[in-house]
Amino acid sequence: MNxxxxxxxPDARSLNGFLTEKGQQYLREAGHSVTTSDLYAMGWNxxxxxxxxxxxxxxxxxxxxxxxxxxxEDAVAxxxxxxxxxxxxxxxxxxxxxxxxxxxxxxxxxxxDRVWHQGYAYGNPxxxxxxxxxxxxxxxxxxAMVVATLGGPEFMYGxxxxxxxxxxxxxxxxxxxxxxxxxxxxxxxxxxxxxxxxADDADLAAQQLQERLQTITTTQAIPFRxxxxxxxxxxxxxxxxxxxxxxxxxxxxxxxGGRR
Amino acid sequence: MNxxxxxxxPDARSLNGFLTEKGQQYLREAGHSVTTSDLYAMGWNxxxxxxxxxxxxxxxxxxxxxxxxxxxEDAVAxxxxxxxxxxxxxxxxxxxxxxxxxxxxxxxxxxxDRVWHQGYAYGNPxxxxxxxxxxxxxxxxxxAMVVATLGGPEFMYGxxxxxxxxxxxxxxxxxxxxxxxxxxxxxxxxxxxxxxxxADDADLAAQQLQERLQTITTTQAIPFRxxxxxxxxxxxxxxxxxxxxxxxxxxxxxxxGGRR
Numbered sequence: 001m002n003x004x005x006x007x008x009x010p011d012a013r014s015l016n017g018f019l020t021e022k023g024q025q026y027l028r029e030a031g032h033s034v035t036t037s038d039l040y041a042m043g044w045n046x047x048x049x050x051x052x053x054x055x056x057x058x059x060x061x062x063x064x065x066x067x068x069x070x071x072x073e074d075a076v077a078x079x080x081x082x083x084x085x086x087x088x089x090x091x092x093x094x095x096x097x098x099x100x101x102x103x104x105x106x107x108x109x110x111x112x113d114r115v116w117h118q119g120y121a122y123g124n125p126x127x128x129x130x131x132x133x134x135x136x137x138x139x140x141x142x143x144a145m146v147v148a149t150l151g152g153p154e155f156m157y158g159x160x161x162x163x164x165x166x167x168x169x170x171x172x173x174x175x176x177x178x179x180x181x182x183x184x185x186x187x188x189x190x191x192x193x194x195x196x197x198x199a200d201d202a203d204l205a206a207q208q209l210q211e212r213l214q215t216i217t218t219t220q221a222i223p224f225r226x227x228x229x230x231x232x233x234x235x236x237x238x239x240x241x242x243x244x245x246x247x248x249x250x251x252x253x254x255x256x257g258g259r260r
Numbered sequence: 261m262n263x264x265x266x267x268x269x270p271d272a273r274s275l276n277g278f279l280t281e282k283g284q285q286y287l288r289e290a291g292h293s294v295t296t297s298d299l300y301a302m303g304w305n306x307x308x309x310x311x312x313x314x315x316x317x318x319x320x321x322x323x324x325x326x327x328x329x330x331x332x333e334d335a336v337a338x339x340x341x342x343x344x345x346x347x348x349x350x351x352x353x354x355x356x357x358x359x360x361x362x363x364x365x366x367x368x369x370x371x372x373d374r375v376w377h378q379g380y381a382y383g384n385p386x387x388x389x390x391x392x393x394x395x396x397x398x399x400x401x402x403x404a405m406v407v408a409t410l411g412g413p414e415f416m417y418g419x420x421x422x423x424x425x426x427x428x429x430x431x432x433x434x435x436x437x438x439x440x441x442x443x444x445x446x447x448x449x450x451x452x453x454x455x456x457x458x459a460d461d462a463d464l465a466a467q468q469l470q471e472r473l474q475t476i477t478t479t480q481a482i483p484f485r486x487x488x489x490x491x492x493x494x495x496x497x498x499x500x501x502x503x504x505x506x507x508x509x510x511x512x513x514x515x516x517g518g519r520r
Contacts, residue, residue, distance in 0.1 A: 106370025247507010
């Protein structure tokens, strides 16, 4: 497979840098082709502005509209186009980052803000003119996986942990961005409690990451409900679907009807 | 009150710009003092790096540790210190932004990443040496409120809407950042469906925002459970607390025991 590995840590000597190196090394040895977007090393600009979409600053900027117009006129900024070409060629994408304030570092958030714009990543009607999303879209047929490091221990990110469940914290990324765009979203690889890690802990995590990457082509995706499944009626979950569930997990299919 | 209004939209002529202007105008007329951080106008740098904390690039960067050391040595970058001084002087903060990919624009995410660092915003033990957070912290006694615009209609962000509930999408910011730091988090002011708005819609929203701001000193905060409430045992919610609830709303106190 062609794999696009996007990473977001300011120091290559970090644990994130180590996991990146070991993960990519494994994938290449396994015969995959790996392309990288090391956002810090690239000096990636994460800030959406008029220049991103060749927009005339004399005219009020409506971001989505300006982006779509630029896309149609091939006027999107060169750095954005480069990322889109990498995405187009990828069969799978890895998003690797330290969880900062319960989300992506700004440099990665801004990769989505700028690259996943209307006209390219969404806002194109399907064959019947309908709105395409959640299970179908420009990433359809591609796989996506989060690889994240978290400073705190796992129990703080559990179903009833004080930080909120990590599945829910990752929902905006995994469901709102990746699954929305049609990707098969694999369960994330999460390294908890890394603030207290030793070198041995890092070695073990690298090994576990490599084991996860062994099955990147076959691992079952998170069973988010697709927009076209019939579970939703005009974008709201039908009342008979999982009525006993509250919270974001209602958007995942479950054998038990319960949370996962 | 002293109010710090932080906004994140690339164009002052936007709906966000309009709401900012009308909101601040009302607050000043009502006798409040308003300080602003218009992140785009300031050219705010959202990318955490060694320079943020005067860190020697020859040495591996551990972000939290470097930030705390810089804080103790007064070596934090000047743009970060300026924001911290504004925070220190504020009685309330407003976070205003368009919701992009179900979260803050990168420029605002990076305001948290850089400004809310260890040593300043967290990681200082309480009087008994305990870990301070969720209901207590450097924002204790201050109020905070999100003002956000959303392109899609409200029903898509409801309890069972396909995007996930907006309360849950805002949880990393409202609970993970603001409440964690001790702020009283007011219910957000949300403008839905703005992609199709007319000038009249904007005028109505500005009026509604001003009405919300009238009660900024008295509005009841979101009843997130505090870390010190006794609801948690070692940072995990006790089994007898709201056992029937799943999802992030379990971290809110409810009269009914149910979701809100």
